[in-house]
Amino acid sequence: MxxxxxxxxxxxxxxxxxxxxxxxxxxxxxxxxxxxxxxxxxxxxxxxxxxxxxxxxxxxxxxxxxxxxxxxxxxxxxxxxxxxxxxxxxxxxxxxxxxxxxxxxxxxxxxxxxxxxxxxxxxxxxxxxxxxxxxxxxxxxxxxxxxxxxxxxxxxxxxxxxxxxxxxxxxxxxxxxxxxxxxxxxxxxxxxxxxxxxxxxxxxxxxxxxxxxxxxxxxxxxxxxxxxxxxxxxxxxxxxxxxxxxKTLSARMDRHCANARAVAEFLDDQPGVDPVYYPGLESHPNHEVAARQMADFGGMVAFELDGDRETVTEFAAGLEVFALAESLGGVESLVEVPALMTHQDLSPDELAEAGIDEGLVRLSVGIEHHEDLVADLAQALDVALD
Ligand SMILES: Cc1ncc(COP(=O)(O)O)c(C=O)c1O
Missing domain, CATH: 3.40.640.10 (Type I PLP-dependent aspartate aminotransferase-like (Major domain))
Known part of the structure; x- marks a missing residue:
């Protein structure tokens, strides 16, 4: 060993x-x-x-x-x-x-x-x-x-x-x-x-x-x-x-985790955004298990936007640093709308069962500078929730 x-x-x-x-x-x-x-x-x-x-x-x-x-x-x-x-x-x-x-x-x-x-x-x-x-x-x-x-x-x-x-x-x-x-x-x-x-x-x-x-x-x-x-x-x-x-997994992952935390904490303070799903937040219902079995909480963040499909579509389209795409885990930040993209084939019942509302947004937080990511989210939220 x-x-x-x-x-x-x-x-x-x-x-x-x-x-x-x-x-x-x-x-x-x-x-x-x-x-x-x-x-x-x-x-x-x-x-x-x-x-x-x-x-x-x-x-x-x-x-x-x-x-x-x-x-x-x-x-x-x-x-x-x-x-x-x-x-x-x-x-x-x-x-x-x-x-x-x-x-x-x-x-x-x-x-x-x-x-x-x-x-x-x-x-x-x-x-x-x-x-x-x-x-x-x-x-x-x-x-x-x-x-x-x-x-x-x-x-x-x-x-x-x-x-x-x-x-x-x-x-x-x-x-x-x-x-x-x-x-x-x-x-x-x-x-x-x-x-x-x-x-x-x-x-x-x-x-x-x-x-x-x-x-x-x-x-x-x-x-x-x-x-x-x-x-x-x-x-x-x-x-x-x-x-x-x-070979660079840990170096990238450290940045993914730090950036995701910054993004989750920013979103957690925003009106019109609730809840924020990130296992690193103490408010996350499974935070304790995550803290026990994970070294850090990962690079994925999801949240509900207060609005309908149009609000979410406007928000996702308004992002400039986050690219609108499926998948995750790459160096670039991605945004996707599960109800309209990755999970579009699920019935309304299946969506509800999976906890996916119309307003759900999923972010794969990349390794760019966290201030640019937060600024990008802030400007797109301003426009979409106006
Ligand atoms: C949790 C999880 N498992 C498995 C897969 C499937 O992987 P692949 O697209 O490489 O077939 C994905 C793809 O997004 C995933 O998110």
Whole structure:
């Protein structure tokens, strides 16, 4: 076990064993590897869907940062999440999942896995008793994101792991919003951690990627099997881009967190803005759990604007530093309106269930200067709430 600080480990996360002493792992744009004889491979690699050097460097780095033994990289966060479900669930199994899941994760369980006879019970992520009560004899998997998208509710990972393990179920957590710099579910008792690397790990809005890590050798074997049979692997160029991003994760994340706090505190004082969802505010209903299991509170902030769709549309369009776009975790600040953008396919009931009102705005706070971000929000609020 490498006892050095996270910031040191992320920079030196992969082996440097290139023949030319290259600082970064080379991009092996390669599908197949020569054998020495039909029964003897020349190296550990034979075909890139099974294993490949650039992806391998990323998989090892990801696993190490999450505190896992085994890592697997996929073509997107959704491909990684699908691999978790495909590897752990069989017909007749029951899943306990949060109500506030990322929309496509919800759809994957509701539309794809339900067809295979896998039933899901949805419970509020921030209600540890409801999670424990929903686990039954057929429950194979407990699954949630924390903090959640978009209203940043926080689930108690330790409590969920204890409840899951009492019934021999596995706990898997989507750690996309926190990243391993702020929160490491495996160290808190989870069996599997999954992440969209598209967000904070890549960090520059230039690549789609996902990964899974675990310490459980049986789970690892099943995920490896899923990875090479389904084949949704991450290619060498994208693996390289994520590796490059990962080296600055903590430096970027420190700025994301400081800026998000400044933005949340500013918004909290504004008339026409209520509530502000940010786990770092003491008024946040899950502040205590967040403070216990996270090193800091992340770069995401959401809030309700007092007004209708037109007010929110005017506000979002009036921002100049924040770009109007989906996604999160890149260096640039983004704004989005969940009811009209990321969550537009939900019915009014589903929107209400997810805590998404017409006036909800979600910010991915970037690493620009915080005074410019606050000034941008102030001018757009002035215009929209006039
Ligand atoms: C929490 C969370 N999980 C998973 C995903 C899916 O990741 P990807 O877009 O890389 O497939 C997202 C995407 O926004 C997300 O926010």
């Amino acid at each position: 490498d006892e050095r600080h996270f910031e040191t480990r992320e920079v030196h996360s992969h082996a440097r064993n290139d023949q030319y002493g290259a600082m970064m792992p080379p991009i092996y744009a390669n599908a197949t590897y020569e054998y020495a004889s039909p029964t003897e491979q020349q190296s550990e690699h034979r075909y890139s869907r099974m294993s490949a050097p650039t992806r391998g460097a990323l998989e090892d780095s990801f696993a190490m940062l999450e505190g896992g033994e085994h890592g697997f990289a996929f073509a997107s966060g959704m491909a990684a999440i699908d691999a978790v479900f495909a590897s752990t669930l069989s017909p007749g199994d029951h899943v306990v999942a949060a109500k506030n899941l990322y929309a496509e994760t919800h759809d994957l369980l509701a539309d794809v896995y339900a067809e295979y006879g896998i039933e899901t019970t949805h419970v509020p992520v921030n209600d540890a008793d409801a999670i424990a009560d929903a686990i039954g004899p057929d429950t194979e998997l407990v699954y949630f994101e924390t903090p959640t998208n978009p209203v940043l509710r926080v689930g108690d990972i330790e409590a969920a792991a204890e409840a899951a393990h009492e019934h021999d179920a596995l706990l898997a957590n989507d750690n996309t919003f926190a990243s391993p710099y702020l929160q490491r579910p495996l160290e808190l008792g989870a069996d599997i951690v999954v992440e969209s690397l598209t967000k904070y790990q890549g960090g520059h809005s230039d690549v789609l990627a996902g990964a899974v890590a675990t310490n459980d050798p049986d789970v690892a074997e099943d995920i490896e099997y899923t990875q090479y049979t389904r084949g949704a692997i991450l290619g060498p160029f994208d693996s390289f881009l994520v590796l490059r991003g990962m």
